[in-house]
Amino acid sequence: MSAEAVEIGDESYALCVVEDVTERKRSETELIAAIEAVMKDASWFGRSVIERLAQLRHPGNAAPANLADLTQRETQVLGLICEGRSDSEIAAAFGLSRNTVRNHVAALYGKIGVNRRSAAVVWGRERGIGGSAVAAKSRARGPRRSR
Template sequence: MSPAGRPVRVALVNDYELVVVGVAALLEKFRDRVEVVEIDSNLPVVRDVDVILYDTFGQVQGRGVDVDSLVDGGSAKVVIYSWNLHGRLVQESFEAGVAGYLSKGIDAEELVAAIERIHAGETIKPESGGTATPRPESAWPGKEHGLTAREAEIIALITQGLSNQEIAERSYLSINSVKTYIRTAYRKIGVERRSQAVLWGIKHGFEPDVLRVVQG
């Protein structure tokens, strides 16, 4: 609930429709406290909202989020929602101007409470670094094919054209960790080469979407 006594107005942003729709579903039963008024994939937020919840799945990180572009002159607070909790990445995000950085390992009620606290003026950071384990109800492309959240994100970045080194640098993973995720992901989706992985990704929803849903 906002200080004005109404639900906190939230826009959900990510390049993948499945991801933002999944987050909206998590928040639905708390609509008396958090009202999702806009869902955007690859489009700027157009509604006057209190908080922009930016899901990092498939995003090119490592250089901070473009807060000014997301806010576009408004007063909304930008909150990162991610399973990548690397300390340097969190630091760079706050240096870029975000108001909070939330782990995908928290449950829906904790997420709602954190959004309310950030809207009220608190700064929230993850308690530990590393990688959070997404909640079972979380959604991401490739989940139905057995891909973990991290494997799916690597396939998304490969589909977008990033090299192994670029993926490592921008996600703060070692190059060996990236290669390990690639090997296990390739085995699960039945491909052997990068070109095959790109084609698989295009066919199975790993290209960024263009979507705007305005509600209320």
């Protein structure tokens, strides 16, 4: 509802407008749900599309961490996530157990303030992590075994 003072002739009136926004809210909710569904597997999207979708989901949100706040392993894991690798593939690349990778992913998500893989990809790509360079560095060093 909105109102504005208007004058008609010598008389003052209040012009009131009532608008039912139920349908618009329902459409917004459906759009957000569609974006969330698409963002669950964003590995086949280009960077600009991911960034635009992320901006639609959370306009003006800034992640609390910087790239420097991540450990070397978290940065490596983020790089492979940005390549679209699964936890199992990341575990194989580093010679780690899948549970250890999950722990790294959970710590990474907590530090960068996300709760989805697609959001981690957006966060990483916004900071220049494309995956290939990080993965190449990791392979050059060789896999490390967890104890």
